[in-house]
Structure formats: C-alpha cells, structure tokens
Amino acid sequence: MPTRKELLDMTTAMHRHLCPRQVLGVRMGLYAGELLGLALPQSDKRLYTIVETDGCAADGIAVAVNCWVGRRTLRIEDYGKVAATFVDTQTGQALRIVPRPTVRQRAYAYAPDAASKWEAQLIGYQLMPADELFDVQEVRLRTPIEAIISRPGRKALCDVCGEEIMNEREVRRDGALLCRACAGDSYYLLVADPALGHPEPPQPQFALLLPGR
Ligand SMILES: [Zn+2]
Ligand SMILES: [Zn+2]
Numbered sequence: 001m002p003t004r005k006e007l008l009d010m011t012t013a014m015h016r017h018l019c020p021r022q023v024l025g026v027r028m029g030l031y032a033g034e035l036l037g038l039a040l041p042q043s044d045k046r047l048y049t050i051v052e053t054d055g056c057a058a059d060g061i062a063v064a065v066n067c068w069v070g071r072r073t074l075r076i077e078d079y080g081k082v083a084a085t086f087v088d089t090q091t092g093q094a095l096r097i098v099p100r101p102t103v104r105q106r107a108y109a110y111a112p113d114a115a116s117k118w119e120a121q122l123i124g125y126q127l128m129p130a131d132e133l134f135d136v137q138e139v140r141l142r143t144p145i146e147a148i149i150s151r152p153g154r155k156a157l158c159d160v161c162g163e164e165i166m167n168e169r170e171v172r173r174d175g176a177l178l179c180r181a182c183a184g185d186s187y188y189l190l191v192a193d194p195a196l197g198h199p200e201p202p203q204p205q206f207a208l209l210l211p212g213r
Pocket of ligand 2: 181
C-alpha cells in the first residue's frame with residue numbers, strides 16, 4: 001500500500017506542483033478508507049466516489065482512493081466545494097467528508113515558520129490529525145448507488161436523435177425512449193438550431209418524429 005508521501009508524489013506528478021487542495025484531497029481519501037474500513041487505494045471497484053468540485057482536490061482524492069471517471073468509480077457533482085462522498089458499494093454506507101471551516105486558521109499552529117498562508121496550509125494539512133481537518137456526515141444518496149453504477153454495457157437508441165445511449169442513461173417518456181438531451185435535460189444548444197436565441201430550448205415533436213407510436 002503506498003504511503004501518504006507516495007500518494008502526494010503521484011498527485012504532484014500529475015499537476016507538476018503540490019498545493020494545499022491536493023493534500024486535502026489525498027487526506028480525505030485516506031480518511032474515507034480508514035472510516036469505511038477499506039484498503040485504499042483500492043484495487044477493485046468497491047468504493048465509488050462523488051466529488052463536489054473539479055480541480056486539484058479531485059485529483060488528490062482520485063489518487064488516494066483509485067477511483068477514476070474512466071473506471072466508472074468517480075463522478076463530479078459540481079457544487080464548487082472541496083467535499084466528497086465515499087460510497088462502499090458492498091454495504092451501501094456513504095460518508096460525506098468536508099474540511100472544517102476553521103482549517104485554514106488552524107493550519108498555522110502546525111506550520112509556525114511558514115512563509116505564507118499558502119505554505120502554512122500546504123504544511124499544516126499534511127500534519128493535522130484527520131479529525132481536526134474534516135467533518136464527516138453519514139449520508140444517503142438520492143439516486144441509489146446501484147442506479148448510478150447501472151448495468152454497464154447496456155445500450156439503447158434515442159428515438160429522436162438516434163444516438164446510442166450507454167449505461168441505462170435513457171429516459172422513458174410517453175412510450176418514447178429518449179436521451180437526456182432530447183428529453184430537454186441538455187447542457188448544450190445546437191448552433192444550427194433556429195430556436196437558438198429563444199429563451200426556452202425547443203420541445204421535441206414526439207408525434208412527428210415517432211411514426212407508429
Ligand atoms: Zn493545485
Ligand atoms: Zn436524443
């Protein structure tokens with residue numbers, strides 16, 4: 001099992017620098033393993049992590065727990081917070097870990113010779129006991145972890161755009177099988193769409209596009 005130092009080296013290599021948020025991320029991940037009784041970084045997919053921000057903290061967490069987007073063991077719910085929920089997919093136990101509001105100030109006590117606030121955090125976050133660094137909440141996911149993981153490999157075709165949908169992300173509405181975008185839950189607008197510029201994106205015309213239904 002890699003040491004905390006080795007994990008910090010790994011995240012430093014990814015970022016070409018080490019910063020306080022990467023340290024927080026690594027410490028959060030290791031603390032989750034301790035609290036859930038899991039050996040981390042994991043070699044399987046038992047732990048699933050939901051991180052509440054992108055950026056440095058997310059990579060610190062990913063390295064410490066070995067959860068990755070590409071392995072379908074990590075997702076971002078972007079609340080802009082250095083916080084994460086760690087889910088033991090075998091027991092269903094889910095712990096949300098977040099730095100205490102006072103950690104920035106407390107870091108100074110652990111790094112009295114630090115040249116700057118940034119350096120005090122960088123050093124302090126490595127030395128502070130985890131229970132002084134973090135608050136832990138036991139949580140229940142609104143979407144069950146089984147549904148988040150879903151059945152990988154399952155495929156469907158959107159009745160409107162015809163694009164392939166993986167991992168049970170399709171939406172059923174009025175007998176139609178839709179991708180999230182065609183169901184109106186799209187993060188983008190098509191530039192070629194004449195409706196662009198209108199306040200509301202167009203609603204798909206199911207009746208026209210779904211002959212025979
Ligand atoms: Zn950074
Ligand atoms: Zn579609």
